[in-house]
Amino acid sequence: MSTSINSQIVLDFLALLVLGGLLGTLTLAFRLEIGDRLRESALDVLLVVAVGATLGSLYLSEVVGLVPCELCWFQRIAMYPLAVLLLVARIRRDRGILPYVLTLSLIGLGISAYHVQLQMFPDQSSFCEVDNPCSNTQAEGFGVFTIPQLTAGCFVILTIMSIAALRYDHRLESP
Numbered sequence: 001m002s003t004s005i006n007s008q009i010v011l012d013f014l015a016l017l018v019l020g021g022l023l024g025t026l027t028l029a030f031r032l033e034i035g036d037r038l039r040e041s042a043l044d045v046l047l048v049v050a051v052g053a054t055l056g057s058l059y060l061s062e063v064v065g066l067v068p069c070e071l072c073w074f075q076r077i078a079m080y081p082l083a084v085l086l087l088v089a090r091i092r093r094d095r096g097i098l099p100y101v102l103t104l105s106l107i108g109l110g111i112s113a114y115h116v117q118l119q120m121f122p123d124q125s126s127f128c129e130v131d132n133p134c135s136n137t138q139a140e141g142f143g144v145f146t147i148p149q150l151t152a153g154c155f156v157i158l159t160i161m162s163i164a165a166l167r168y169d170h171r172l173e174s175p
Helices: 007-028 032-040 042-063 070-092 095-120 147-173
Strands: none
Touching: 007 042, 007 147, 042 070, 042 095, 042 147, 070 095, 070 147, 095 147
16 A cells, blocks of 8 residues: 555645635625624634645645646745735734735736636747646646636635625724
8 A cells, every 4th residue: 555645636635625715715705694703713714725825836846746837936926925924914913914915816816817718728829938838737636627726716715805804804993
């Protein structure tokens, strides 16, 4: 019996986490009775998503050996600082980070959306390397979800949770 973990199982697990996170975020973020508790713990949720995405991308590149394309690197540039900033914000209980989380999430979501459409329509030109094109699909969760789609899902969760938390904070500040 092998002790190594099958990379497809890990990718399927990551896809399941993203899908569950999307479903949970969409269901709970805007429901008032449950949403308030979720928005109160927004830093925790945001931290888990950012750290999970960061560790997932590092696993896929460093353990599995998938080489990130240029757009994957740009998405990492948006995600990796979020993991560190949210950890510091969580420790300090500083919700003032939320507008910056939203900004980085929207930037990352834009890059991810471009990457996803590039994979869907690979015949268009792009600035990516010939040896490692951004239109290449290296792995898929459940045989359907590409890594850029999963990353876009993480950025959607971060964006929705940031907006919901900012709305919650604004409601608390209003008389």
